[in-house]
Each structure stands twice: as structure tokens, then as C-alpha cells.
Amino acid sequence: MRWCEQPGYWLGSEVLQNYGCRMATGLGITLQLVAISVSLGCIIGLGLALARLYGPRWVGGVVTGYTTFFRGTPLLCQLFLVYYGLGQLRPFWQDVGLWWFFREPYWCALFTFTINTAAYQCEVFRGAIQSIGKGQFEGAQALGLHRIATLRHVILPQAMIVALRPLGNELIVMIKSSSVASLVTLFDLMGSTRLAFSRSFDLSIYLYAALIYLAMVEIIRRLWDVMEKRLTRHVVVR
Amino acid sequence: MFSNLHYIGFGDGGWGWALLQGAWVTITIALATLPFGLALGLMIALMARSDNAIARWFATVYTTVFRGVPELLTLYIIYFGVQIVVQRGLESIGIKGFSIPPFVAGMVALGIVLGAFSSEVWVGALNSIQKGQREAGAALGLHKAQIFRLIVFPQLIRVALPGLGNNWMVLLKETSLVSVITLQDIMFIAQRGSSNTKEPLLFFTAAALIYLVFSLISWWFFDRLEKRSNRGFAAFGGQTR
Numbered sequence: 001m002r003w004c005e006q007p008g009y010w011l012g013s014e015v016l017q018n019y020g021c022r023m024a025t026g027l028g029i030t031l032q033l034v035a036i037s038v039s040l041g042c043i044i045g046l047g048l049a050l051a052r053l054y055g056p057r058w059v060g061g062v063v064t065g066y067t068t069f070f071r072g073t074p075l076l077c078q079l080f081l082v083y084y085g086l087g088q089l090r091p092f093w094q095d096v097g098l099w100w101f102f103r104e105p106y107w108c109a110l111f112t113f114t115i116n117t118a119a120y121q122c123e124v125f126r127g128a129i130q131s132i133g134k135g136q137f138e139g140a141q142a143l144g145l146h147r148i149a150t151l152r153h154v155i156l157p158q159a160m161i162v163a164l165r166p167l168g169n170e171l172i173v174m175i176k177s178s179s180v181a182s183l184v185t186l187f188d189l190m191g192s193t194r195l196a197f198s199r200s201f202d203l204s205i206y207l208y209a210a211l212i213y214l215a216m217v218e219i220i221r222r223l224w225d226v227m228e229k230r231l232t233r234h235v236v237v238r
Numbered sequence: 239m240f241s242n243l244h245y246i247g248f249g250d251g252g253w254g255w256a257l258l259q260g261a262w263v264t265i266t267i268a269l270a271t272l273p274f275g276l277a278l279g280l281m282i283a284l285m286a287r288s289d290n291a292i293a294r295w296f297a298t299v300y301t302t303v304f305r306g307v308p309e310l311l312t313l314y315i316i317y318f319g320v321q322i323v324v325q326r327g328l329e330s331i332g333i334k335g336f337s338i339p340p341f342v343a344g345m346v347a348l349g350i351v352l353g354a355f356s357s358e359v360w361v362g363a364l365n366s367i368q369k370g371q372r373e374a375g376a377a378l379g380l381h382k383a384q385i386f387r388l389i390v391f392p393q394l395i396r397v398a399l400p401g402l403g404n405n406w407m408v409l410l411k412e413t414s415l416v417s418v419i420t421l422q423d424i425m426f427i428a429q430r431g432s433s434n435t436k437e438p439l440l441f442f443t444a445a446a447l448i449y450l451v452f453s454l455i456s457w458w459f460f461d462r463l464e465k466r467s468n469r470g471f472a473a474f475g476g477q478t479r
Contacts, residue, residue: 068450068453068454069446069450071407071453072449072450072453072454072457073411073446073449073450073453074411074412074413074414074415074425074449075411076414076415076417076425077414077424077425077428077442077445077446077449078446080425080428080429080438080442080445081438081439081442081443081446084432084438084439084442085438085439085442085443086439087438088436088437088438088439089439172306175308176306176307176308176309177308178308179308179310179311180310180415182310183418190308190310190311193311194314197314197318203315203318203319203322206311206314206315206318206319207315209311210303210307210311210312210315213306213307213308213311214302214303214306214307217305217306218302218306
């Protein structure tokens, strides 16, 4: 018996034993999708927030349009737009040599999740940076720091602490939202569960999937609490 | 894509009316879920703050579970699970072939999730109401329900409004998931239209734009509402507490 069949065996659930391995693979895909898209989204989001706040006016306008679109439409719609919609432009993608990317549901999901979470994280970073008092900028200027040094050594370290909690929430939201990837034929945790249900008609498999998602979210939440406590040791509680 | 714009028009072979009907379904389910979910959330929030340990425990479990499980999964569990339970129950009393309408299943699932998320907002707002308010109510001889209805609740709304506005935005976008249980909302129509006409780019762009319009209207509306509910506090330099 393989390791992934063990939980089903011990719980006495035939369906979990039969589909345990598929679900384990699915869990891996879910974790990959979320980890990669949230990390990339973090970098892009921070860049966009800085461009929005300190860039020229038209750049700020473009970034605002981008975040409004991606925060104002459902992730499912965006995913279909990328997978089915952009997939329609097959000749074009073949010409530019990107068809391998837009052909695969995995890459499409990863791409969509990344640009979606980047929009949300951009707003988080923007809010965090704006929450830092003006005196901090002025103090840094008085010390003769130039703009980039001010950002790097004075503003961002403080802003990151403000951003920590909403970023954790965004990570949790992405874990949950990533389940829509199953609707573009991707066998993530949700996809493999749907497959198991459609073959076995045993509803308990959905409950096991719910437990796995719940466990993931709880672990992240606890980890985030520990991290926040550690990073804010120096902050006086008011 | 642009040469086939007539597909989403209102003329012959156009899907314009169908898309508008889908938009109507989306709005209807979101608006139908809202009061149910908010009332549920308020109930859970009151439980979370009650003196009864069992009520507090229930509230904690409820919010943890429904905030942690993907909405799509909740939707499936409610749609298929409740279906099976209800059907078995009805079969035992001799009624066969009953199925829960997808609209009801979608409304219940989205409402339960909204209840979990909005309860957090309600708890925060309840905590912001100072103890003196309740005490003053008690001193006036009001009983508990009166204190809540006449003193606490009117003040609650103002503090809870930004959070509830967020809840509404999330709900509006989550309604797109009900297309998987065959409810004919915007996403459902867009999928059907794109598979009929082989123009997915056009149809999903149209769908996204409809959602975007709904979101923009909601943002504008909540902005107005917040300003309105804070108007009595502007005199104190915008101080809210």
C-alpha cells in the first residue's frame, strides 16, 4: 500500500483510499499554484504600488485601471478569459512562440492567479505605505537620504509590518480561490475531488477535501500569528 | 473578435438579451443572499459575544469552518449533500423526484459563507460600542432586546458599513460560482454563448465588463452610504468615536 492510501485505510473510507493518491497529487498542484502565484504577485504588487505612488501620473492611472479591473471582476471570469479567450488567438500565439503557454490549463491558471493576486497585493502595499506618517519621509529627508534609500531603510520596513496581516489574508484567499482551477480541467485538490465524486458518488470525499483545505488555512493562520508576534516584538502595544 | 461584435448585440443571433438576463440572475441572487447572510452573521456575532459557552464555541467553529473551506466546495456540499438528505427524507414519506432548485442551493451556500465573513465585521463593530451605551439604556429601564434594537444597532451600522461593503463586493464576485450548479447567471450565459459562437474572448470580455460595472456601481454606492452615515460625525472633525 502506498503512503497516500494510508489515511483512507485508517479512516475506513474506501473512496479516500481509492482516490487518496490522486488527491495527494492534486494537493501538490494546489500548493504549487498558490505558492508561485502569491510570491510572484508579491513582487509585482510591490512594484506596481511603488509605481502607483511615486511614478508619473499616467503610470498611476494605468495601475489604478489594472487593480480596478482585477478586483472588480470574479477570478473565475478572469480564468476563463485567459484560458478560453486568449486561447482563441491560437495563430497569434503560435507566431510569437507562446502557444505552449496558453495551451496548458496549468500555465493559464498560474498566470491568471498571479496577475489577480498582484492587483490585490498592490492595494495592500499602497495602503501600507500610505499609512506611514509624513514625518518619517521628512525625517529621512532631513538626514540627507535620497528617495530610494528612504524607501528601503525607513518606509518599507515599517510598511511591511502593516501589510503583514492583509498579506496573510490574501494568501488564505488564494488557497481557497485556487479551487476554481478545477473548472478549466486542471486536477488540483478540488479537481481530483470532483473526479472522485463523479466516479464514486460518495459525498464524503467532499468533506475530506474540506478538511484538507481547512487544515491548510488553519496552519497558515497559526504560522502568520507566530510570525506577526515575532516581527512586532519591538512595537509597543497602545 | 471585433468583426463579430454582433454576437453580443441585441439583433438577430445576438446574445445581448441573454447576457442581460444572466446579469439579472447574478444581481438577484446576490441581493437575495445579502439579507440572509447579514442576519446570519449578526446572529453568529451575538453568539460569539454571549455568556453561554456553547454558543461561543459554536460561533468559533462556524466561522473557522466556513472561512476556511473554499466557496466552491461549500457550494458543492450544499447542492449535492443537502439534495441527498432532503431526497431521502422525502422518499421515506413517499414523495419522489424532488430536487432543490439551484437558486436556493446557491443562495444558502453563499449566505452561509457570507454569514461567517460578516460575523467578523459585526463582532468588530459590536466591540466598538462603548459599555456606557448599554448601561445608559439599562438605566432608562429598557430591556435587553430594546437596548439592542434602539441603541446599539443604529450605531452599529455606521461602524460596520465599510466591512459590510467589502463583504458585498466579495459576494458579488462569488456569485460567478453558481454557474457550476447550472444557475443561468452571467458566467453561465457567457460559457454557452462562447461555445455556440466559438468567440470566447468576446463573451468573457463582455461578462467581465458587466461584473466591472456592477463593482463600480457598488463602490460608488458604498462610498455615498459611508459619507451619509458619517455626516453626524463630521462636526467633530471626522472623529468617529
